[in-house]
Amino acid sequence: MGTFTSLTTAASGMHAARAAMEIIANNIANANTPGFKRQAPIFAEGNPPTGTSISSATAGSFTGTGVQLKGIRRIQDAFLDMRINAATQSKAQWSIARDLLTAVESQFNELGDNGLASLLDRFWNQWRELAASPEGLPPRSAVVASADMLAGRIREIYANIRAQQTQMNSGVATRVDQINRIARDIAEVNEKIVALEHGGYGPNDLLNRRDQLVEELSALVNVSAHGNSGSDFILNIGGHALVQGTFRREITLEQDAAGAWQPVWADGMGRLAINSGELRGLLEIRDSAIPRYLERLDAIANALIQQVNALHRQGYGMSGSTGVDFFAPGSGAATLRVNQQLLDDPRLVAASATGEPGNTAIAQAIADLSGALLIGGETISQSYRSLVTGIGGDLALAERSALTREFTLQQLTRQRESVSGVSLDEELADMVRYQQSFAASARIFEATNYILQVLLEQVGVR
Amino acid sequence: MRVTLGSQMDYAKANMSASYARLVRLQELVASGKKVSRPSHDPVAANQSLYYTQQLADIEQYLRNAGIAKDFMARTSVALDEVYSQIQSAIGDARSSINATMSRAAREGLAAKLDALLERLRDVADTRHLGRYIFSGHRTDSPPVALEHRFTGTGAFVPQATGGTLTINGVAIAVEPGDTAAALIARINQRSGLHRVTARDNGAGGVELRMAHPDGGNVIQVAVSGGYTLDQIFGTAPVETVGTGFTYGGGDGSVRIQVSPSTVVSASTTAAVVFNLDSAAAPGEPDLFRVIQDLKRAILDADVPATELGITRLEAASKRVLAMRVEFGGRIQNLEGMVGHLEQTRDNLKELRSRTEDADVAQAVVDLKTQEQVYQAALFSASSVFRLTLLDYLR
Numbered sequence: 084m085g086t087f088t089s090l091t092t093a094a095s096g097m098h099a100a101r102a103a104m105e106i107i108a109n110n111i112a113n114a115n116t117p118g119f120k121r122q123a124p125i126f127a128e129g130n131p132p133t134g135t136s137i138s139s140a141t142a143g144s145f146t147g148t149g150v151q152l153k154g155i156r157r158i159q160d161a162f163l164d165m166r167i168n169a170a171t172q173s174k175a176q177w178s179i180a181r182d183l184l185t186a187v188e189s190q191f192n193e194l195g196d197n198g199l200a201s202l203l204d205r206f207w208n209q210w211r212e213l214a215a216s217p218e219g220l221p222p223r224s225a226v227v228a229s230a231d232m233l234a235g236r237i238r239e240i241y242a243n244i245r246a247q248q249t250q251m252n253s254g255v256a257t258r259v260d261q262i263n264r265i266a267r268d269i270a271e272v273n274e275k276i277v278a279l280e281h282g283g284y285g286p287n288d289l290l291n292r293r294d295q296l297v298e299e300l301s302a303l304v305n306v307s308a309h310g311n312s313g314s315d316f317i318l319n320i321g322g323h324a325l326v327q328g329t330f331r332r333e334i335t336l337e338q339d340a341a342g343a344w345q346p347v348w349a350d351g352m353g354r355l356a357i358n359s360g361e362l363r364g365l366l367e368i369r370d371s372a373i374p375r376y377l378e379r380l381d382a383i384a385n386a387l388i389q390q391v392n393a394l395h396r397q398g399y400g401m402s403g404s405t406g407v408d409f410f411a412p413g414s415g416a417a418t419l420r421v422n423q424q425l426l427d428d429p430r431l432v433a434a435s436a437t438g439e440p441g442n443t444a445i446a447q448a449i450a451d452l453s454g455a456l457l458i459g460g461e462t463i464s465q466s467y468r469s470l471v472t473g474i475g476g477d478l479a480l481a482e483r484s485a486l487t488r489e490f491t492l493q494q495l496t497r498q499r500e501s502v503s504g505v506s507l508d509e510e511l512a513d514m515v516r517y518q519q520s521f522a523a524s525a526r527i528f529e530a531t532n533y534i535l536q537v538l539l540e541q542v543g544v545r
Numbered sequence: 546m547r548v549t550l551g552s553q554m555d556y557a558k559a560n561m562s563a564s565y566a567r568l569v570r571l572q573e574l575v576a577s578g579k580k581v582s583r584p585s586h587d588p589v590a591a592n593q594s595l596y597y598t599q600q601l602a603d604i605e606q607y608l609r610n611a612g613i614a615k616d617f618m619a620r621t622s623v624a625l626d627e628v629y630s631q632i633q634s635a636i637g638d639a640r641s642s643i644n645a646t647m648s649r650a651a652r653e654g655l656a657a658k659l660d661a662l663l664e665r666l667r668d669v670a671d672t673r674h675l676g677r678y679i680f681s682g683h684r685t686d687s688p689p690v691a692l693e694h695r696f697t698g699t700g701a702f703v704p705q706a707t708g709g710t711l712t713i714n715g716v717a718i719a720v721e722p723g724d725t726a727a728a729l730i731a732r733i734n735q736r737s738g739l740h741r742v743t744a745r746d747n748g749a750g751g752v753e754l755r756m757a758h759p760d761g762g763n764v765i766q767v768a769v770s771g772g773y774t775l776d777q778i779f780g781t782a783p784v785e786t787v788g789t790g791f792t793y794g795g796g797d798g799s800v801r802i803q804v805s806p807s808t809v810v811s812a813s814t815t816a817a818v819v820f821n822l823d824s825a826a827a828p829g830e831p832d833l834f835r836v837i838q839d840l841k842r843a844i845l846d847a848d849v850p851a852t853e854l855g856i857t858r859l860e861a862a863s864k865r866v867l868a869m870r871v872e873f874g875g876r877i878q879n880l881e882g883m884v885g886h887l888e889q890t891r892d893n894l895k896e897l898r899s900r901t902e903d904a905d906v907a908q909a910v911v912d913l914k915t916q917e918q919v920y921q922a923a924l925f926s927a928s929s930v931f932r933l934t935l936l937d938y939l940r
Contacts, residue, residue: 115551193584193591193595200595204599208603211606211610212609214803215609215802215803216675437683438737439682440685441686443801454806464599468595468596469592471591471592472584472589472591472595474584474585475583475587478584478585479587493555497552497556500549500555501546501549501552502547504550504552506547506549507934508550508935511939512935
């Protein structure tokens, strides 16, 4: 080894320090970039010298040949990323359930004075009032008015919830579009990764970008990612590959028997197995929770129509009319209406079982329906209360679940931030370190240069 | 654990927003005064609150009904008092007439007084409360004391070979060929919509129609067509007559009003019972109006045994009315007890509901203040930590 070796060694030190400074600059510049993972240089000692040129001063042993930059690594914990994706899925599922149920709950607005519960109370109590003073028109008009309000409110709630259910179809469609778009982006990123890998470069920024796309996708649907490189990367939804290397599969929509749009694989592999993410939340509320609520409203409407009509038809109105339906015959909450004849002429409201004006048996019997166990062992009011508190319970569960999932996600994100995040103080400290390392290498260079000068002066040409 | 600026910022932001959310919730609590303003805040409490609200609405209605029942009973009670005092006054008059020396003029004076008393009693019987006859049972639209109309002829029903149609007050009833009077009577009595016309045998084998109606004049409209004539059904030359006696023109039952989930009070009684119309209260005895009419004749005729019989009957009637009056007093008292109970339950329920859904405002205000301090502390600590950076110490 010659004296010039020191010069190259010092130069490699300066070179490495400069490279490290560049990495630090990039870290600091990207400190606030979403999805960025901090990078660090991988240094290794220089290659040992080859050949027979061994310095006499170091005979019998080798000195090193300086430092070399082996690569730049992303500082990350792949396992943490997986957990974050899983947590994102379940948080997204509960958050959207919470948002959808909040809208449903607001339809009921029960704890105020004009909720459906108080309209029901008023309806029964108007019958009680009619039973106490059965002769006149005013209590009959009051019965009809309260029934009309009740029926209108039930229809309105039913229609609004139905509308929200239909609205969720477009929510499903939007998310399917998003999934397709992100899948396309991931496939494109993979293509670039494959190209760069061939060129021998570590495509850290592309890997960051792909990680971020997978995380975005996790908010929508349950995906699991395997593999690291461009070509062996697989993204699955429920066992079927959405993206595999640069290949991707399209998702489309299909209408089911109930008229709701369900996501299916475009190449005929049937419905997606969706068990998490926003899509899961949407589908669950649309296909399971809301039908349950609507069914209960239907049961309440049917009980009203059938039971009140059965009694009312037996009774006599003020002018001796009988056999008149109180509610228009129908089935389901959407059809609940007061018989138009009664709206036109409240004298038809029947209170008497015999036709005698002081007989109140029918009005009393209808008022007594308020205490009758008509729907699955519950009174109509109880059944409605169970519905409202059931929705409240579902929403409370969704709120709590969303909150805990959010907390978990926060914890995990913080953990990732602690592994991969950029700490400015740390980078500054490193900057000082490499600055000094550069200065030291430069000093060696200077010293070697001086030695060479002395040598040249002694032996050189005068 | 490595702490980066980003995680520090996120952590501080998360803490601040959680702290702020608590602050807003407490503010909502203080402003609304309600612990539960949406069912999801506390589904169990919301269910209870809805239940209490329903119970309260029901109780308010029961209290209204109890008011209606009480008015009705009070009206009945006052009417019974009046009947009682009129009977007492009639008894006094009758007693004073059992005196051989009483002049004819004085007897006529007593008779006139009894006439007025009879009219007064009929007025009391016709008492109306909010347009409803209180002594008419379920038939609250008809005066309870009525005259009995009869429609019949002399002689028997004569069966014919060809059937016909009998129309009573607009309702057609078939008369079969070879019918019997009993079969036709049964058929008429089964029909509804005849405006309370009933049929019976006229004592000679013919059909007799009866109807209670407060007015005189023709109120039973009868027509025949086909194989029968009126004479063949009702006996020769049928006419409508208005009886001199009184009959009950009201309906069965009493005014019944629900005042609690399990209690329906009977708020009225019928004139049939009060005045013994159609011997409803004392079988075999004449009605109160007839008793007074008989008494009047006995006094005019100075017929002492008949007067004494009248006094005995009046005393029996007075006892009955007094018993009814006492019974009504008891019912009103029961009802007042019930109202007291309902009001107490209402107050209880209001308190329960308030405990379920109302916020403890004092506590909430204290919590709000504390939370405000916590929020300020969070802001201050964040601002002081973020100022620290190595940059300040590097040259």
